[in-house]
Amino acid sequence: MRKNKMLTVFAVFVFGFLILPLIIxxxxxxxxxxxxxxxxxxxxxxxxxxxxxxKSFRISFLTSLEIAMLATVIALLVGxxxxxxxxxxxxxxxxxxxxxxxxxxIVPGIVIGFVLYQFLxxxxxxxxxxxxxxxxxxxxxxxxxxxxGSSLEQFDFSTEEAAWSLGCxxxxxxxxxxxxxxxxxxxxxxxxxxxxxxxxIPVSMFLSGxxxxxFPANLMNYIEYNYDPTVSAVSVLLxxxxxxxxxxxxxxxxxxxxxx
Amino acid sequence: MAYMTLKDIDVRxxxxxxxxxxxxxxxxxxxxxxxxxxxxxGKTTTLRVVAGFIEPESGVFSLDGEDLTKVPVHKRxxxxxxxxxxxxxxxxxxxxxxxxxxxxxxxxxxxEQKVKNILEICGLSEFEKRFxxxxxxxxxxxxxxxxxxxxxxxxxxxxxxxxxxxxxLRINMRMEIKRxxxxxxxxxxFVTHDQEECFSISDKVAVMNQGVIEQFDTPExxxxxxxxxxxxxxxxxENFLSLKKEGNVYKTEAGAVFTVETVKDGDFxxxxxxxxxxxxxxxxxxxxxxxxxxGVRTFLGKSYQYEVLTAEGKFLVSRPAEEVYExxxxxxxxxxxxxxxxxxx
Ligand SMILES: Nc1ncnc2c1ncn2[C@@H]1O[C@H](COP(=O)(O)OP(=O)(O)O)[C@@H](O)[C@H]1O
Ligand SMILES: [Mg+2]
Numbered sequence: 001m002r003k004n005k006m007l008t009v010f011a012v013f014v015f016g017f018l019i020l021p022l023i024i025x026x027x028x029x030x031x032x033x034x035x036x037x038x039x040x041x042x043x044x045x046x047x048x049x050x051x052x053x054x055k056s057f058r059i060s061f062l063t064s065l066e067i068a069m070l071a072t073v074i075a076l077l078v079g080x081x082x083x084x085x086x087x088x089x090x091x092x093x094x095x096x097x098x099x100x101x102x103x104x105x106i107v108p109g110i111v112i113g114f115v116l117y118q119f120l121x122x123x124x125x126x127x128x129x130x131x132x133x134x135x136x137x138x139x140x141x142x143x144x145x146x147x148x149g150s151s152l153e154q155f156d157f158s159t160e161e162a163a164w165s166l167g168c169x170x171x172x173x174x175x176x177x178x179x180x181x182x183x184x185x186x187x188x189x190x191x192x193x194x195x196x197x198x199x200x201i202p203v204s205m206f207l208s209g210x211x212x213x214x215f216p217a218n219l220m221n222y223i224e225y226n227y228d229p230t231v232s233a234v235s236v237l238l239x240x241x242x243x244x245x246x247x248x249x250x251x252x253x254x255x256x257x258x259x260x
Numbered sequence: 261m262a263y264m265t266l267k268d269i270d271v272r273x274x275x276x277x278x279x280x281x282x283x284x285x286x287x288x289x290x291x292x293x294x295x296x297x298x299x300x301x302g303k304t305t306t307l308r309v310v311a312g313f314i315e316p317e318s319g320v321f322s323l324d325g326e327d328l329t330k331v332p333v334h335k336r337x338x339x340x341x342x343x344x345x346x347x348x349x350x351x352x353x354x355x356x357x358x359x360x361x362x363x364x365x366x367x368x369x370x371x372e373q374k375v376k377n378i379l380e381i382c383g384l385s386e387f388e389k390r391f392x393x394x395x396x397x398x399x400x401x402x403x404x405x406x407x408x409x410x411x412x413x414x415x416x417x418x419x420x421x422x423x424x425x426x427x428x429l430r431i432n433m434r435m436e437i438k439r440x441x442x443x444x445x446x447x448x449x450f451v452t453h454d455q456e457e458c459f460s461i462s463d464k465v466a467v468m469n470q471g472v473i474e475q476f477d478t479p480e481x482x483x484x485x486x487x488x489x490x491x492x493x494x495x496x497x498e499n500f501l502s503l504k505k506e507g508n509v510y511k512t513e514a515g516a517v518f519t520v521e522t523v524k525d526g527d528f529x530x531x532x533x534x535x536x537x538x539x540x541x542x543x544x545x546x547x548x549x550x551x552x553x554x555g556v557r558t559f560l561g562k563s564y565q566y567e568v569l570t571a572e573g574k575f576l577v578s579r580p581a582e583e584v585y586e587x588x589x590x591x592x593x594x595x596x597x598x599x600x601x602x603x604x605x
Contacts, residue, residue: 156344159348161342163359164313164333165334167334170334180350
């Protein structure tokens, strides 16, 4: 019993530690004064209104959305077959290949950003948007391979063989039997990849260029010159969007899909 | 005429260990043939070669006179029942069974009629709308069978289909499989490591050992006349003695003489006999006799089973409960020539 109580106290403490800053930020977003203060003196929603009037926010938000969406979709298109091939093959070097694929989660983002900057921007002179996309693809791919891969580990490959034996070609069987049974893994991979791309700063910092910049990079820029509750308001909006996405996933697939 | 033929099949995984070594097998149309053998002897591998999941390193697989060795799985039209059933979790029972027919682009009416018919035969009519997760092991087994049969396959392949069921259900299901197989007249390969299951269901049995078929025969012949020591041991013989041919008789190393009904090829063979076929030698018997000391005695109801230690090793002897021999006493065992089976070592 005693042990349980300790555990509860501990859990509450950890939870509070995680959630308290979020609550404080949310409160500061509703302050009236032009500096971020806590507690707030009077209530206002003007900073939320202001977020939408700043043009660079609007543009970079759309850029981020576009890049996150495209990078995630490409990562899914590449990552799902790669994860499948890894799960299916009896290769000796499977473990090694897996860790190579997952290396971007181990290598700091700032290194990836710098390397891509050197390689894509300085040497190859690719357009800024393409450079950003490539960087974000590299950031998101490991999530896809890992999450879809673990979903495939639960999959009984003899069901695929059963489909073949029933007259279904290999490619068709992949779509008819494998994909429908790893949808929860794919949605989870989509969410993780999307959120990670959308929130990414280090890679975007290096690869942003004239006229093209992602939302978090833009936000960082803004903070350097204006330290007002707009930043809090933006954070609250981002949290709201993330929560909304979570709710949608939960309603359609169950939140357990993300934990897999 | 053989309907299905495997000829000189070699299979190796990872280029190293050879798993099938020149395997030959011929199956007649409509027969149910079992592959029986200990775990790891290559039964599943053989079945996978037939199914087309593995292309053999060399050898030919043909069906109805047609070489299918290089034909891919999805063009073979064989029904396969997997050990794990491998039902499609995202499809209902109806859609699981209809899957193969949809691949064949039959029209809806035909599909419905065929699916309903096979569900009826397999006793599944009321489960059409269920999903695999909502069914018991035995029911899933039937769905797997129905799904394999509905495509009217040229061959039915089953890999230890009953091993995940409890004992009572196994017996029911094996009867069921046999009934359906005979009703549809479908040529069937059945993999198992359970000899009772295998004997009760099969027209013929192929006993496998380390990648080769040791004996291919009817269940009765396998049981009564095993050809090799491996087959004899696998189906439960425990008494063995080494024999060397000398003219028309055989001798043990110690020089005891044994006569047999039919002499076998080869100078060195093993003799084997079931515990209940061993008698106690009388005064006049001077050959087919082994002397030994009575060891552990076990009461089995109708009979006693004795461990008898002889110069040829330990023999199990079963005697009626009225006859009692004390531990430590010396007895002479008589192995009648009509019951003594010679097997290759
Ligand atoms: N995919 C594989 N890769 C390597 N070795 C395998 C593979 N499948 C089976 N084997 C080996 O081949 C031998 C025969 O296996 P299998 O045909 O599954 O035997 P059985 O079905 O009679 O138990 C075993 O020694 C097994 O370890
Ligand atoms: Mg097996």
